[in-house]
Amino acid sequence: MKHRILIFFLIHFFCAYGYAQKAGKSIELSGDFHTGTLDGHTLKITTFDMYTRRGARHVLAQQEVAVISGKFSTTISIGGDLGYLNIVVPEKYDADNISYSTFLVEAGDSARLCLVDSTIKFKGRDSAKFTCQLELAKIAFQYPYTGVDSDSGFFDSIASYNEDILSRQLIFLGQYHNKFDKQYFNVLACSFRFKSYYTTVSSLNYPTVDEDSIRLKRRLNFLSKYFDEKTSVGQHHKECSYSYQFIDFLFAKEVFNWDNSAGNRAFSDLYRSIKHKYRGVIRDHLLVLSLNAKLSSSPNREGYIEKALEVVNDDVCRRILMEMNTTQKSGVVAYNFQLQDTSGNIVSLSDLRGNVVVLDFYFTGCTGCIALAKAMKPVLDSVKPFSNIKFVSINVDKTPAMFRAAVKSGLYTHSESINLYTNGKGMDNDLIRYYNIQSMPALIIVDKNGRLLSRNPPRPSTSDIQVTNRFIDLLRSSL
Structure with a gap:
């Protein structure tokens, strides 16, 4: 009995020690x-x-x-x-x-x-792990696409091109099969596999300028079959659940089905599909992705974050959701940024205290940002009598020259705007990271007391006057 206790203790000790090492x-x-x-x-x-x-x-x-x-x-x-x-x-x-x-x-x-x-x-x-990944990335750029440009066979040509690159990558990775830990090797292989699949669907997920109804149908049918075929590959490799490239691919599939569903597209449909179709850590990550990337289509942002917190168990996902709830909830103190204007002067949010502040974010070349700037003109005209509404346009380009050129072009901002710049840090600026802004254009409204009024207000549109009016009403109600 004593020997059994001793053996149990030693096993427990060495297991604990082995875990402690990691x-x-x-x-x-x-x-x-x-x-x-x-x-x-x-x-x-x-x-x-x-x-x-x-x-x-x-x-x-x-x-x-x-x-x-x-x-x-x-x-x-x-x-x-x-x-x-x-x-x-x-x-x-x-x-x-x-x-x-x-x-x-x-x-x-x-x-x-x-x-x-x-x-x-x-x-x-462990340098081989880093060198291996750099070499795998290089392979993708060594073989330029030389496929067909005609509709006939074009989709298969794109897929075959990416599959050929993947095949070369997996052959190269095979050299490290006995050098890397088994789990690490399998997750790495899965990651590059689904990075390739994601590249294929990303290449075909948007219509060409001259796409007719026949080509549209072919493209959507091809993508639907491709998503199903490749998803089954990931389901047969348990390590794929640790790969964020696999998660990306699954999310692209869900968004594809959501985008092409019949009837009015509602965020609740996407959320419900993910919640009921998946389990465990995959479901948790997909829910976070949906809230992060697509929640702008829902007016009930905070409600969905709270709903997700009721079902999400993964620690990382819960931390992300709680941070979203803390930093993006109406009524919380807004982030007090300090950014340069076109003259190099520092402007902070606290300098604008007592005013309702509309923040919009853009970068040079963003067509959606240009469209938003046009849609903001009737907003500016409507609230012109109110001197305590300030419009702040924040540029995320990497150089001061690009920032000044963007302002000078008049495409992204207005004469009434306070033009600021993320000090060369682009998307890595603390303000951008604090609000987890991942795409442009983006809008945020801060109330007169420096508190967040809306992280996700209705986005003015030249094609939807009702949405524009809701934005105007939100500004007026905050005065």
Whole structure:
């Protein structure tokens, strides 16, 4: 009996110890560059415990690490056994596009960044994981599309092209089958598989300018069959539930079915379909994606977030929903931004206290933003008698020159607008991240007391005067 107790204790101890070895849920990164080469530079390191193409991204940890005497060293949390990592390095030394990559990483990973022929490379114990993903990404750009342009066979041609690239990627990845942990390898393979499938449906999900009814029917039939066929692939690989590329693909399928359903399209239909069709962590992530990407179609934003909190069990998804409920609920204190105007002066939200403030967000080339600017003209005319309504247009371009050119063009803002700029940080600006703005145009209204009036007001439209009037009524009722 004593021996059994001892054996049980030892098993429990070593299991606990083995878990503790991974319980830190972090990775180690260091840099060993030529002395003086990168001194004065700062590397921005970010980990995500949720990362999708459709904008539902949850930053777990973020560090800005200075290079001193050619070196740096840091440990950063990834939250769980697997996580996602982005490292922004100086562009001059980034021939491999490290800054534009999001790496799948495993708890306990360790890698070192070095300078090789003026290019930053990964070295060290787990460098193969990083190098492998960079090489897999390169394969996609090595083979230009040379398929048919005619309707006949075009859809199959696009799919075959992406399948061919995927085949090459999986052959390359096969070299690492015995080098990587089994779960890590399978999740990585699933991720690139569904990244390829997502690329195919993204290429075909929108009509061409000259698409007629016959081509439309062919395209929709092709996509419907393709979604069903590839979804079954993911259902036979349990590791796919850990892949956000698989989640992205499933969400694209749900939105496709929602977009092409008969009758009036309502967010409640999309929400209900996801809630009843899926289970577990996949359902939870899809619900968060739907709330993040498509809730603008519903006037009851806060109600749906609260409904989701009643059924979502995944810790990461619950944190995201609670943050949405905290930062985007009407009546909470609005984020006090500090942004530059066209003259370089800093303007903060607190400077505008006592006024109803309408924030709109745009970038150069955004056609929807141009359309919104046109639709805002009757709004401006309607509230012109009220001096305590201020319109603030916030540009997310990367350079001051682009910002000033956008203002000067008159396409995105108006003479009555206070024109501000996200200080070169673009979508990574704290204001953008605080409100989890993932697409443009976007509108936010802040009341006279500096509290959020609406994170998702009716969007004025030149084709729907009723929506525009609802927006005007909302502004007037807040005075």
